[in-house]
Amino acid sequence: MMTQRTGHTISDSTFTFIGCSEVQEILGQQAEDEKELAELVEEIPLDSIHFHTHSYFLRHRFIERAYPNDFAQWVVMQVGDHVLGERLAVVDPFDYPNLEDLREEIISIIDDHLSRMSIIPRVVFGEPFHFKRSRILEVPIGLEARSLAEFRQAVSEVDVSAIYFHMFEAHFRLGREESDFSAWIRSGLGLHELADCIRSINPYLGSLERLRSSLITACDEFLAKPS
Amino acid sequence: MTTALDEYREVSPKGTVDFLYRLSDLVKGRSVVHVSAVRYGGGAAELLRRLVPMMTALGVEARWEVIAGTQEFFAVVKRLTDALQGRDEKITEDMYQTFREINERNAKALNLEADMIMIHDHQPAGMVEYRTSGAWLWRCHLDLSQPQRRAWAFLRRYALKYDAAIFSLSGFAQRLPIPKFLMYPSIDPLSPKNREMTRSEINQIVDRLGIPRTKPIILQVAKFERFKDPLGAIQAYRIVKKHHDCRLVLAGSGVMHDAEGEVVLAEAREAAGRDPDIHLVQLPPEADLEINALQRTATIVLQKSLKEGFGVTVSEAMWKGKPVVGGTAEGIAAQLIDEVTGYVVHSAEGAGFRLRHLLNNPGLITRMGAAGREHVRRNFLITRQLADFLTLLKIMSPQ
The missing domain is CATH 3.40.50.2000 (Glycogen Phosphorylase B;)
Structure with a gap:
């Protein structure tokens, strides 16, 4: 992923929402069978690993696909290999400290799977796997929050790319253990319990719209608690 | 404007x-x-x-x-x-x-x-x-x-x-x-091809095209070309017709000055025979409102192409809340979410099977249509x- 920055930051007292716009770049490498897939996963730039795992959600904002990353989706839908698809589907990119480790895990799963197969599953009627990467442009959206109520309101109306940016990009970009949202709620508002609650939301469980709903629910439940 | x-x-x-x-x-x-x-x-x-x-x-x-x-x-x-x-x-x-x-x-x-x-x-x-x-x-x-x-x-x-x-x-x-x-x-949702239409406006156009609205309609909008596989569409319709009384409408631009188009249209006419429920409609160039009305009247949209450009007609149909049964051409598969907004099929038999399944499940038609519209809203x-x-x-x- 290549991110073009616009110089906007998040201060302690005010949360500034930043959205993002993605253009996809075709790398020109394609796999027609699972062995080729593993070989190319080893070669491609890390940006492409990010594209096919993390930023998958930016492209499937509303409707949840059956599998939460492009690799799993392809081996099931195009190759018809449900076993490998299921094994790749449970890989949670947040479990890995960096993209190189994530790459190693994907290769290891495919290699292990192929070592038990007498033939290499390949595309017969479907499409090959085309490797791509993103160029992501940060876009300040002009929305700010200074309190939890303002934050909740902004989350409910902001372009969904901001949810992606602060929940997914922040983790990768800043290398932090938590998202921009939980980090600000913890340090800016001092609401540790809510920050922990938001931190515990697994972004890989659904679409970005579902993630938006989970964030709003967490805020509403916290705001409804007697002080 | x-x-x-x-x-x-x-x-x-x-x-x-x-x-x-x-x-x-x-x-x-x-x-x-x-x-x-x-x-x-x-x-x-x-x-x-x-x-x-x-x-x-x-x-x-x-x-x-x-x-x-x-x-x-x-x-x-x-x-x-x-x-x-x-x-x-x-x-x-x-x-x-x-x-x-x-x-x-x-x-x-x-x-x-x-x-x-x-x-x-x-x-x-x-x-x-x-x-x-x-x-x-x-x-x-x-x-x-x-x-x-x-x-x-x-x-x-x-x-x-x-x-x-x-x-x-x-x-x-x-x-x-x-x-x-x-x-x-x-697609542009406000253009004549995709804008909202009143029921009477739709009926007027569909009546003018000579298509009765008395049975479920399976529609394919595509030029009369071999790659669009109109004969495959007719074969799929015949599989469905054994179980459901429906119509097939194949609508495409006119074939004047188009040697391949004339041949393919003639083949489609021959395959249709005397079946009064198969309608081969030649549309004038830029027949945006006609296509809009046909897509809104259809029960299910079929895109049985063997090869496509991008096939934006798939998004047009989904925008109108219709489930799409489409071939494996890359453009169609990029727009459709298999089993969510329609079905990707590999053969005429597959198309017939999925069309029949949808006609057997009217609730599924509604659900897939709604999911398709939202999918287009966010992506196309x-x-x-x-x-x-x-x-x-x-x-x-x-x-």
Whole structure:
């Protein structure tokens, strides 16, 4: 992923929402069978690993696909290999400290799977796997929050790319253990319990719209608690 | 007519229009010139007619230039189009020379000073030889997956001189040592082909086309070409017809002056025989309202193509809340979510099976139709493509 920055930051007292716009770049490498897939996963730039795992959600904002990353989706839908698809589907990119480790895990799963197969599953009627990467442009959206109520309101109306940016990009970009949202709620508002609650939301469980709903629910439940 | 961006608030996803305003702040005052071969007809012209006024409204200095050519030139580029899409065409050195001369003449005549110059398709692609300033992008709307070797070798020399190329699908691209971007086509929800219609307006048009509305309608909108597989559509319909009393409507543009079209239409007529529930409808060019009305009247839309461009008719149908049963052509599969917004099928039998399954489950038709509309709202509306263009303008013309 290549991110073009616009110089906007998040201060302690005010949360500034930043959205993002993605253009996809075709790398020109394609796999027609699972062995080729593993070989190319080893070669491609890390940006492409990010594209096919993390930023998958930016492209499937509303409707949840059956599998939460492009690799799993392809081996099931195009190759018809449900076993490998299921094994790749449970890989949670947040479990890995960096993209190189994530790459190693994907290769290891495919290699292990192929070592038990007498033939290499390949595309017969479907499409090959085309490797791509993103160029992501940060876009300040002009929305700010200074309190939890303002934050909740902004989350409910902001372009969904901001949810992606602060929940997914922040983790990768800043290398932090938590998202921009939980980090600000913890340090800016001092609401540790809510920050922990938001931190515990697994972004890989659904679409970005579902993630938006989970964030709003967490805020509403916290705001409804007697002080 | 310029459509104000704010009119898209009602139809685009929450926050999209505000996001576009913020995105445009990053490129305000920058200039872009689009160059295409024609002002009317074809996907590129249809897109630019809507997109250029929208970009201007957002503060981008957007212009659209159309090249001037001779009859001979347009005959040459038509051959080149066919050859680039894999047909066996003979193109002589004299023809290539005509291409070079017209491109040179246009490059000298047109004002191509801008931060970003976007050349649409191959007809004006040779103008890059005369580039002076700005970033040059080649927007290829064609499927280049299996071009005739010599034709592609000729065009590739020009492609290498661009800063980047843009394709509609990964599979359409050829190997090039410049950045290759992916930009899916889109539909305009406010255009005559996709805007909301009243029930009486729809009925009037469908009645005029001679299609009774007394049975479920399976519709395929496609030219009468072999790649669109109208015979496969008829075969699928016959499988369904054994269990459901329905109609099949195959609607496509007229086949006058189109040798293949005439043959394919004749074959479809023969396959239809005397079945009064099969309707072969020849539409006039740019029959946008007719297509809109037919898609809104259909129960299920079929796109049984063996090969497609992008096949934006799939998005058009989903926008109207219809489930789509589509072939495996890459463009169709890129738009459909299998088992969510419709079904991807591999054969006429598969199409028949899925159509029958849907007709047996009216609730599923409603659910898939609703999911399809939301899928298009978020991925295939012109607002998304406008964001793509603005992002490229920012990335490719840094200031």
